[in-house]
Amino acid sequence: MLHLVIADSELELVPKSIRNHPVVVNYARRKGKRPEEVLLDSTYHHTALKKLEDGERRGRPDIVHICLLNALESIADKKGLLRVYVHTRNDEVIYIKPETRIPRNYNRFVGLMESLFKNRVVPRDLELLRMEKKGLKELIDEIKPDGVFIMHENGELLKPQEFGKTLAEIHEPLVVVGGFSHGDFRSEILGKKISIYKAPLMAWTVVNEVITNFEHWVF
């Protein structure tokens, strides 16, 4: 079983300090929600983000969305060989049942995440998604993997297929992929740093390479 953690994801509700900013107020009003109920989104809150620490990287639910669509529709997931977790910049962890069908439409996905932040589980009956206050280290300790690999620009350079083979040779490997577009991990993580390409890749590209090259050796 491969455990995939999308870590330090830029997924959060609008922080308190910018809830009165006009772009946020108008955005929330258009959606019929209160500012504290909507996800921070760099596409719409750009001018407000400039006032926040790390503003240039925050508010990226799109990265989480694309990573999840790819992971949860992968062959590895369908074969029951994959578990996916989302860890956020504010140390929340989203547990996702492997049979979950993530909304294909981005706006619906955002609505689902807003509901998850509010209710902590969605839907109430099936509990396909569940959010807990938890740090990355705590999550990894809980999963108890047999090896932890951190996808990192400065890691040991391996061909994707070589890395896939490494993963397949371990009983319960765990791979950490950063759920952000630039900068480094905020969390401290103990594990082996791996790079699969000589230049930066998007988070979802790394997710695709890790999963398909893992599949290659286990099927």
Add this chain to the structure above:
Amino acid sequence: MLHLVIADSELELVPKSIRNHPVVVNYARRKGKRPEEVLLDSTYHHTALKKLEDGERRGRPDIVHICLLNALESIADKKGLLRVYVHTRNDEVIYIKPETRIPRNYNRFVGLMESLFKNRVVPRDLELLRMEKKGLKELIDEIKPDGVFIMHENGELLKPQEFGKTLAEIHEPLVVVGGFSHGDFRSEILGKKISIYKAPLMAWTVVNEVITNFEHWVF
């Protein structure tokens, strides 16, 4: 060079027969556009779609978006080994320069496609995306590939890595992936039908498997 065609994609402007439907009129008004200028989108035009032929499969710009984000951010694309084309249900072809950075945000992508339908090239100076009236057969004749493979549920079952090897052994292979969620291809295509899994997969999952398993053998 691998040529990837997302074929019979459910990407179109709202058809004439439903431009007066309330859900379409309201949707266009909210966007500040005329009904004939907006993309058909099953998420928002569901009740109007019921009145259309093939209504249950039409209006899926999201599938094209996710396929393009994956393909154009792949390692194969960065290495200059991939060309991607989108063919639509109304026989338009979108040519995409490999250096194109597709908007990550879905609503921005929809805006870009609406602009492309209107102006036929975007942006005007760089012409990263260009749309032409063209059938799938005509596109394939123009590319002149050394082999055509159609990803199809009823095709010959090959492991993804076996199929990747097949592709890598051909100088200019062309792979056709359906840009729709259910049903069959509408276009007639001459080529070898291939299946990489015993059950249906999402279009973007097939795109990911084809590209990463092709990379495996050529790097």
